[in-house]
Amino acid sequence: MMSDTISIQEALIYVMVITSASDASMTDAELATMGGVVKTLPVFTDYDPGNVLPAAQRCGERLQEPEGLSDVLALVADTLPVHLFDTAYALAVEVAAADLDVSKEELRILQLLRDRFNLDKLTVAAIERGAIARHRRG
Template structure:
């Protein structure tokens, strides 16, 4: 699949999670488990065939290898996702970034790019990020 072939809304959400996880060149087991768990648990994925997860992630990885791959993925995701799912996409990205309890500079950069691409307001961003901090806090 090339970067100009259409993808589903669910695949666009998977791409968002993959770009955050891959941004620091190390997709950790915790990040991959978080991606899998969210796909199994969240209503936005209830009609998505789980057998398509790995091929979708691989297609995203292939696009990332192209020249300006990250920009291509962000454009593709932005074109496919309806505006009502921008905050959902950002929340998924934050969950993946927080999964291993350490957010790398590259992950922060991708999160900033997502905020910009989706034109998310500061209050929405703060609420999503604060929720992730609360969910991942240890005793």
């Protein structure tokens, strides 16, 4: 694994990227969601939105390495403070729900994140229910 460290914001971007890229296609809706999250959430207040694409590319490079996904998950978990684990999961759910079609690969990533972050069922259910409500069409 590449041993360099990443920022908290970059770790959150990695979570969104691995979720979006898991089904081998990053849709326009998913990319728009990532951009919107970075521009609006308080955790990204001092983060330059122009850094999203380079961060996503670095994540993609890491994913190409042997054991890439496990290494990215470990790096994210080591970088994020525990109080942001639910935030990271919420961002992954937002990206998965963005195109209104959650693939089995995205579901697998969400499962890996739940396990890695040791999130309780109530927290997970609340995050997922909130995303369903936000993305519902009239």
